[in-house]
Amino acid sequence: MILEVNNLQVNYGAIKAVKGISFYVNEGEIVTLIGANGAGKTTTLRAISGLERVHTGTVKFKGEDITNIAPHKIVGMGLTHVPEGRRIFTNLTVMENLRMAALLVKDKGEISKSFDEVFELFPRLKERRTQSTLTLSGGEQQMLAVGRAIVTGGDLVVLDEPSMGLAPMIVDEIFNVILRLNKEGATILLNEQNAYMALSIADRAYVLETGNITLEGTGKDLLDNPAVQDAYLGS
Amino acid sequence: MKYKEAGLVTFLQLLVYGLQLGSIYALLAIGYTMVFGIIRMINMAHGDFLMIGSYAVYFLVSIFFADQMIGPAIALLVVMIAAGITGMIGVGVERIAYKPLRKRSTISTMIAAIGVSLFTQNFFRAIPAIGPNPRMGPKLLVDKLFFIGPVQLSMARIIVIILSLIIMAILYAVVMNTKIGIQMRAVSCDKDASSLMGADVNRVISTTFFIGAGLAAISGAFYANSYPVLTVTMGATLGNKAFIAAVIGGIGDIRGAVLGGYIMGVIEIMISAVYSELAYGFSFVALIIILLFKPEGLLGKPMVEKV
Numbered sequence: 001m002i003l004e005v006n007n008l009q010v011n012y013g014a015i016k017a018v019k020g021i022s023f024y025v026n027e028g029e030i031v032t033l034i035g036a037n038g039a040g041k042t043t044t045l046r047a048i049s050g051l052e053r054v055h056t057g058t059v060k061f062k063g064e065d066i067t068n069i070a071p072h073k074i075v076g077m078g079l080t081h082v083p084e085g086r087r088i089f090t091n092l093t094v095m096e097n098l099r100m101a102a103l104l105v106k107d108k109g110e111i112s113k114s115f116d117e118v119f120e121l122f123p124r125l126k127e128r129r130t131q132s133t134l135t136l137s138g139g140e141q142q143m144l145a146v147g148r149a150i151v152t153g154g155d156l157v158v159l160d161e162p163s164m165g166l167a168p169m170i171v172d173e174i175f176n177v178i179l180r181l182n183k184e185g186a187t188i189l190l191n192e193q194n195a196y197m198a199l200s201i202a203d204r205a206y207v208l209e210t211g212n213i214t215l216e217g218t219g220k221d222l223l224d225n226p227a228v229q230d231a232y233l234g235s
Numbered sequence: 236m237k238y239k240e241a242g243l244v245t246f247l248q249l250l251v252y253g254l255q256l257g258s259i260y261a262l263l264a265i266g267y268t269m270v271f272g273i274i275r276m277i278n279m280a281h282g283d284f285l286m287i288g289s290y291a292v293y294f295l296v297s298i299f300f301a302d303q304m305i306g307p308a309i310a311l312l313v314v315m316i317a318a319g320i321t322g323m324i325g326v327g328v329e330r331i332a333y334k335p336l337r338k339r340s341t342i343s344t345m346i347a348a349i350g351v352s353l354f355t356q357n358f359f360r361a362i363p364a365i366g367p368n369p370r371m372g373p374k375l376l377v378d379k380l381f382f383i384g385p386v387q388l389s390m391a392r393i394i395v396i397i398l399s400l401i402i403m404a405i406l407y408a409v410v411m412n413t414k415i416g417i418q419m420r421a422v423s424c425d426k427d428a429s430s431l432m433g434a435d436v437n438r439v440i441s442t443t444f445f446i447g448a449g450l451a452a453i454s455g456a457f458y459a460n461s462y463p464v465l466t467v468t469m470g471a472t473l474g475n476k477a478f479i480a481a482v483i484g485g486i487g488d489i490r491g492a493v494l495g496g497y498i499m500g501v502i503e504i505m506i507s508a509v510y511s512e513l514a515y516g517f518s519f520v521a522l523i524i525i526l527l528f529k530p531e532g533l534l535g536k537p538m539v540e541k542v
Contacts, residue, residue: 051427071430080431087428089421100421103414104433152432 001060002027002156002187003048003079008057010040010047017043019211020057025156025189030182032190032198032219034232035208041191042084044208045160048189049081050074061156076104080154084161084191086145088133094144095129101148111151118147121177139170146177157181160191175201195232199223207232240385247386249504255392255461257500258399262454263477264484264492265406266447272423272487273443274337276344280328280352281451282474284321286467287355288452289372289459290365291317296373307394310375314456318449325448326441334437352471359467369466372459395457402453403493406446410489419443423487472515476503479522485535494533 003025010018018040025031033041046052048059050071058067066074075081089097098118102111119126122143128136136144142162149157159178163171171194179201182188192198199205202219207228215222222228263285270278295313296305305313332351336344359365378391410416421429422439430436451470458473459465480499484491502521507514531537 049431051430070435071427072433072435075431075433083428083431087425087431089424089428091420091424092417096417096420100417100429100434101432103418148432 001025002062003189004058004060005044005048006058006060008044008047008059009055010043010052011055012043017211018047021206021208021211021213022057023206023213023216025187027155027187028182028185029203030178030188030190030201030219032192032202032205033208034192034195034198034205034222034228036231037193038210039208040211041208042160045081045158045189045191046083049079049158051081075152075154078155079158080149080152080156081158082145082149082160082162084164086138086141088136088141088144090132090134092133093130094125094133094136097133097144097148098151101151103152105151105153110153114151114153118150121150121180122147139166139173142166142170142174146174150177150181154186156187156189158189158191161193162190163192163194163197171197195228196223199228244385245508248388249508250501251388251392251396253501253504254396254497255457255500256504257497258396259454259458259473259496260477260480260499261403261493261496262399262450262457263473264480264496265403265489266451267478267481268484268486268489268492269419269443269447271481273419273440274333274344275341276333277341277348277478278333278447279345279348279474280355281447282470282472282477283352283355284325284448284451284470285455285458285473286359286465286470287324287448288317288321288455289465289469290359290370291320291452292375292456292459293370293373293465294364296375305375307376313375314453317456318452321452321455322445322449325444325451328448329441329444334440356467356471365467367467369464372463372465374463375456375460391460395460399453399457402450403489406450407489415439415442476515476518479518482532483522483525485532488532488534488536491532491534 001024005024006022007020008018009016009020021044033044035041043052047054050069054067058065060066061077061079066077089100092100098115105111124140125143125147128140133141133144146162162174162178166174175197178188190198190202199219199222205217205219205222206213207215207222215225215228263282266281266284267278270276270281292313295317328351332347333344336347360367376391376394378389380387380389410419418429418434418439419442422434422436426436476499477496480495481492483498484493484495499518503514503518506517525533
């Protein structure tokens, strides 16, 4: 198990956003959390990365307890988080965004290799590498967000709503890159509103409803599950 | 000499004075703008770092050197040590007074900053070695006057201008090209995302305060060299003017702070030459006029309030 979440509870003031959930991710897997808006998916991921304070419960990464550790330390251990809404540094150029992502990578050769990889995967970023990121489209911003994760290069890559607000073609492109990252050895934990897309690539999945896990199973099982079809697949 | 020529000579001399005062404002304004850029806070106590810096120079010189004229190399070293000390004080102030309020409203941190300013001034006044009476600041540089054509120039002023420009160029290069510079810009845009790339946000903010307070100290040392009267409240007025400079240039933008600083310095000296009582007031007039036409400041980008 690369990630083990035990009885995780996160509060925003008096509101319990995540009400004691437990799940795990095995090395090499693609695991997805699906659920409606406000189900607690983003809060769960933010708590794992140290951005939200964990009220009770524990998060273990590679066997080590990382509950309530500062985010930058968790990144250093190999957990990379692509946040919801892309969160590009709009005051930096494309290249500077990638350099920022390479902050913890010591080996210069490795950095330039990962830059090349990003530009090979997303040629459009290469054309725009010295430009301000304000001029990027939503799709290009998401490419850059995923590109940053490639440069940071974690063993577990956590992606929060990578398809949000993107055209279908670009969603395919992003998902192909996620699959490729997984083939290259990264474990993936994915939050997705596009449940069909997420379940079709996931090894296992969890359904979150108002802060609780209500269903779990393999991606295929959940795709075939009538309740899931009703609530999330719109069929 | 013809009347017109005499006017030009005076203008050039005033311009040098203006640029020198502008350098002092610019160095001080950078701290306002950097702190605002990174934590969206107006550090009302920033001017007091200038005061701390000039006293630090004063004590370093009076403790370690009998003679005030210590030569340029040692003078520079003294100023750098004073900047380091003040920088550390800046880091401490942020840790103790501002960091606990980071998630609170802007008004809370601003009131905290006013508190820090009042505390600093009164604390320094209470130290017997400083006390309420003004001190004569040390003369670090022997001033030589020289002529270029009919224009009489002061060596010390020229040195202050050149040194300030070098320091600001180095700072700009650091912010644009180094790892810590990119982190500072990234943190000013998005703290959460920066920490997800492995940036230690607290350390980046501390570094920003260190640089800001250090530059304020250098600015204080330069100020005291030309206007050698040290008081515990000297930072307040200068701080206000530098703050105006930062706003004129577009707060959050380092180049804007420099531009604003020089505009303020030159305007103040030129107006003083006509009628000295008007100078401070006219700074505000300049501020109002510029903000009327460009509310985000000369180099500032229009800010969108994020919801």
